[in-house]
Amino acid sequence: MVEPDVKGDAKVPEKRRAKELKELKEGCKLRVNRFRSERTEWTPAEILSIRDCGDRWTEKKQFYIHYVDFNKRLDEWVDQDRLDLSSVEFPAQPKDSKKASNNHSHQNGHTHPPARKSQKRKASRVEEISDENVDEEKRPRSTGSMVQNPHDDITTRIKNFEWLELGRYRLQPWYFSPYPQQLCKLGKIYLCEYCLCFMKCLTSLKNHLRKCRMRCPPGNEIYRDKDPKEKDKGICIFELDGRKHKTYAQNLCLLAKCFLDHKTLYYDTDPFLFYVMCEYDMYGAHIVGYFSKEKESAEDYNVACILTLPSYQRRGFGRLLIEFSYELSKIEKKQGTPEKPLSDLGLLSYRSYWTQTIMEILVELMKEEEEERSKISINEICERTRIHWKDVQSTLLHHKMIDWYRGSYVLAIDKKEVDTYHKNAQKAQLRINPKNIQWTPKDWTKRLGRN
Structure with missing residues (x-):
């Protein structure tokens, strides 16, 4: 991967950089530094959401990004200084409905690639049963508790709180979870490790533990x-x-x-x-x-x-x-x-x-x-x-x-x-x-x- 010209990017006037930041929108793709420290690793990513985090005197934004070809659990909010503005790709205009529907069906596995021809009978026999198992493992779920929805709502793609305290452990969630919105806004949720009831603060948790009689699951x-x-x-x-x-x-x-x-x-x-x-x-x-x-x-x-x-x-x-x-x-x-x-x-x-x-x-x-x-x-x-x-x-x-x-x-x-x-x-x-x-x-x- 070609490293972005960081030195050249630093010479860009502040006004020009501020203008480029304002032009960014959801769906834009660019390179993002995956590390907050001095170490740099520029990775292609897509912007899913934007929020203001500055005060009344300074304009500052954070961007919720998804690293391309990485699992969603690595999605995160990043500061604007971790973005490589020289690599921005704006979302393409929507195509006609027929082409879009064909592309959508291909992405969701409704079309299958043409079968590969093999001259050896032994290889083709083994490949035949192999393809059947691959299809079974990748087919989206349509029933049960783990149904996959190809049209995920944008709100469910964004982690809605930062920390979860359970017993002696503090856990960082990987994905969205529909806890009450008033608790998620606080950024941290406290759970009783025995009954799994959720609370908004440490004081509430301590008061709950004095009354909770459970010491194991029911x-x-x-x-x-x-x-x-x-x-x-x-x-x-x-x-x-x-x-x-x-x-x-x-x-x-x-x-x-x-x-x-x-x-x-x-x-x-x-x-x-x-x-x-x-x-x-x-x-x-x-x-x-x-x-x-x-x-x-x-x-x-x-x-x-x-x-x-x-x-x-x-x-x-x-x-x-x-x-x-x-x-x-x-x-x-x-x-x-x-x-x-x-x-x-x-x-x-x-x-x-x-x-x-x-x-x-x-x-x-x-x-x-x-x-x-x-x-x-x-x-x-x-x-x-x-x-x-x-x-x-x-x-x-x-x-x-x-x-x-x-x-x-x-x-x-x-x-x-x-x-x-x-x-x-x-x-x-x-x-x-x-x-x-x-x-x-x-x-x-x-x-x-x-x-």
Whole structure:
């Protein structure tokens, strides 16, 4: 990327720069310095909103920008001195309706690129099933709690407050969340870490904690695993009904929306069950993350949305939540899959879990010397892991472990994949102990029919 001429830009007269700043509007594209310090990295960005932040004597503006080809969680307000005014591109005039509609359908995945021709039969066979899985992963959601709306309102694209205090952590939201507007205007929201009620100031939170009797999520505790190093600490998981525990479930959804881009259901929690993972100690159970699932899913979804709070990420809790969801599927004797498409972080977490779980079975199989046990099918892998066959297939394709050999598909494991598995297996990982799960599946078909 060509660095902007900062020295030349500094010589631009103040009046000229002020005029150029006034001409900027929503939709303009330009380069922005991603860092507030002396370090510079000029990145293409788009202006989404503009606000005045000066006083009665000085004119000063801030610009809410989206970095092109970056996730929306990195969107932020920047000062005008971080803009490269020599690279401004104003939004183009709208084209005729036919061209615009064609472009819109192409951007939303309604048109497909022409199929690539391959001379080799083996490559075309594998590519065929690969394309099917890619389409499945990228298709926008039309139902469930994570519906994707291609026409996002501009207000929902802008983070509406700066900080969120939850227990001993101060979190910076990644996305818009529909908390009350009077609280968002203050810039900071305080949450009770036990009931997730929101307050406007620290004094209100302290007064609330004196009266709040909750020290853990509502519902039934269905899992508890003690920390082997400390007696009074460990992991616990609670199951709660979105219909019976509506207030907590709604507060949980508002919190989750701060870190999940496409979550749309905040108040209609009745059709969902919520599984809240906590770290417990002598003071109570502190929320780590959660996943929700539909009480009755026609598409075999075992997770509707899943979240590990940023303060607990990169510590293995996300994998632990995924593993727990599949342990419940094993008890239900069903193949499970999460709602798709997954977020970028969600896809990384799930693909890591799928890879490790599948490789665990294949590596054990390779150790067997008997010829009868040296074969396994995708259906057998699904039966052992309860991972949906489409997810097993997409994982094998991603790692290029499916090959076409003598008229049928075979699993071809590269030595690098085995070495990677052994390296990851040696790392200390949190695991679910199935013996500690106290849970019995319910027949929600009859219950929902009566309600």
